[in-house]
Amino acid sequence: MTEIEKHQYDVVVIGAGGSGLRAAIAAHEAGAKTAIVCKSLLGKAHTVMAEGGIAAAMGNRWPEDNWEVHFRDTMRGGKMLNNWRMAQLHAQEAPERVQELEDWGALFDRTDDGLISQRDFGGHRYARLAHVGDRTGLEMIRTLQQRAVALGIDVFMECTVTDLFKDGSGAISGAFAYWRETGTFLAFEAPSVVLATGGIGKSFKVTSNSWEYTGDGHALALRAGAALINMEFVQFHPTGMVWPPSVKGLLVTESVRGDGGVLKNSDGERFMFNHIPEFFKAETADTIEEADRWYDDKKNNRRPPELLPRDEVARAINAEIKAGRGSPHGGVFLDIASRRTPEFIHKRLPSMYHQFKELADVDITKEPMEIGPTCHYVMGGVEVDPDTELSAVPGLYAVGECSGGMHGSNRLGGNSLSDLIVFGKRAGEAAAERASSLTERSGVPDDVLAEAEAEALAPFDSKGAENAYTIQADLQQTMNDLVGIIRKADELELSLKEIEALKERAAHLHVDGGRAYNPGWHLSIDIHNMLLVSECIAKAALTREESRGGHTRDDFPGPDPEWGAKNLVLTLNDARDGVDLVEKPLPIMPDELKTFFEDK
Structure with a gap:
């Protein structure tokens, strides 16, 4: 065995996206000695791809909005397969977490009254996405990163975790990793580990995900003895770039549709009116005139079908393409140029303008975009306790995209960013509390380190x-x-x-x-x-x-x-060469929450 660099911490957070940074900040503020380990450079997280906004029922544009409506929208968007407690906590705590970001320096767009501006997104009854143009995820990462650095939290950049350690009782005792630059190994001794590693998109050919998204946290959790739930639910974002091939799948934010963009097929037809599911007909505009009035005055609250939940829009686009009504490069058209002024587009969608101009030589203020579904997000993930994000393995927590339950079978746009900060804070606090409660800690034996090193090499x-x-x-x-x-x-x-x-x-x-x-x-x-x-x-x-x-x-x-x-529910089998699957009843929602779905 070569010499291995060793470190001791109370809490080790694996991943430096929104959930990882928020967890690390919470753990540090709770008094834990905390480290962040990230596969790439600090600040280069997939969180920046969530451009449209942070979903939170702040009521800045619609005073009628509240956590109950947000909870109902989230559950309905997830087709009622969500963990009700996670959806409840998320809806209740998101406004406070957004306000916290502003207190830490995030510069949100403002309403005329000086409040945080909120925009429309698919599946949300009211305009509730707090945003910074179409760069909201970037602003979140900038704010959280600045906070973590100011607090002096240790960061191990370009460092990949390959294994988790457990002690004789089956509890987490640390993690094994290597520096990507040199290939040298390091070991972390820690009683609490928070997985915040993101998703699985690089298993698919067309994806919005960057190279880091290889399911590391999901696999680490399985091998440590935790369970994954509902991994069949993979979200194909309706709008990814389809041309040129070098950027196929690159995300086109939903805020293009939230700000008035419409979907058309090769016949020039606004086809989403042909694909409104029964479940959403009561609240979805069924004529172009009605939908356009909604964009202008929003008084009737019957929303354009382009703002249906992502799974419905993705299936509709897929159907149009399969029917031979697709665009020249195998997608459909997303048009905002005919509906908004260049000044509006430059102000509200600056990133999208530059993205298409620089990568596809398309001026979205003058012509439509070619878009199509792209693998974007996995709703399934590590099964966790909704209040603490603790997995079945003592000391192992999971947050963000690598955790499961919050979004059910389909995530609403904007709920990802609020999910990160709500449950990141909860996981960090729980991880710190566990570390402080232990009177003794187990080290990692040399033979265990040697085995992890041999496997990596x-x-x-x-x-x-x-x-x-x-x-x-x-x-x-x-x-x-x-x-x-x-x-x-x-x-x-x-x-x-x-x-x-x-x-x-x-x-x-x-x-x-x-x-x-x-x-x-x-x-x-x-x-x-x-x-x-x-x-x-x-x-x-x-x-x-x-x-x-x-x-x-x-x-x-x-x-x-x-x-x-x-x-x-999926677990690693006894032979450790595959997975076992069992069915498990969904947690039962309390009667007082069921009333939110009556006659609505």
Whole structure:
């Protein structure tokens, strides 16, 4: 065993997006010695991709808005599969968390009265997204990062965690990692670890996610003994760029539609009026004139169909493309140029203007954008206690996209950013409390460190001939073709066979060169996480024989009340070479909360 750099902390937070930073700040303020470990550079988190706003019922534009309405919208958007307690806490605490960001220096757009401005987003009854133009996620990261640095929290940048340690009682005792620049190893001894690693998008061919999103937290949790829930629910954001190929999948914020953009097919038809589900007809405009009046005065509160929840819009776009009414490059058109002035677009959507102008040579103030669905977010994740974000493993917490339950089967736009700060704070406080309550701590034995090191270095010693990049490309194609936006049993069964074959190939990975500056080695570690999480997605998708939210089965086209009362729970099997799945009843909502859904 080589010499391993060792550190001792009370709380180690893995990930430096919105939830990780907020958790670290909360842990530090609770008195815990805290470290942040992030795979990339500090500030380069997927949180910046959430451009449209932070959902919080502050009532700045609609005084009628309150946490009860936000709770109802969130539950309905998730098709009632959400953990009701998480949705309740989220709706109740989001306004205070947004105000906290402003107190820490976030510069939100303002109403004429000087209040934080709030915009419309799909699935939200009222305009409730606090925003900073279309750069809200960036402002959140800037604010939280500045706060964390000012507090003196230790940060380990470009450092990848490969394993979690447990003591003799089965509780977390630390984490194993390596510096990406040099390949040297380090170990963290800590009784509390918070997973804030984001999503799984790099398992799919077309995704808005950046290279870091390889399901690390999901896989670390599984291997440590925690459970994942409802991994079949993968959100395909309706609007990603489709041209040029180099940026296919890059996110086009929902605020384009929230500020008046409309979707059209190749016939010039505003097709969303043909795809309004029964569930939403009572509150959705069913004529163009009515929808346009809503944009102008918003008095009748019957919303344009472009602002349906993301799963509904993505399916509608997919249907238009399959029917041969798509754009020249395989998407549809998103038009705001004919509906808003250039001045309005430059003020409200500056990032989108520059993104299309610089990457696609499209001036969105003069012509429509070509867009299509892109893998964006996973609603499933680590099963956690709703109040503390504690997993089934003592000392292991999960927040943000790598946790499950909050969003049910479909996440409403804007709920991601408020989710990060609400539950990040709760997880950090709980993790710090656990650390302070312990009278004794277990170190990490040298033989355990040696085993973790050997596993990380195995690709260098392998006699195999497999390449991690080839395996990832084949996995992405498999997930794209067989576990995509529309699914059916025979394709899902085939996908599981393909994933098993890829797992066998991954057992024979070989990496050339040294440990310094070796991206092939990095991917050889990440690919095992992607394969494990992809198996969870495909297995859960095959098991759930209904269509709900982000999960659409062509052979089971409608929702089923029986399935609507179940979570699908996945754990690592005894052989540690695959996953087991069981069904578990959904937590029962209290009667006083059920009244929010009566006659509405």
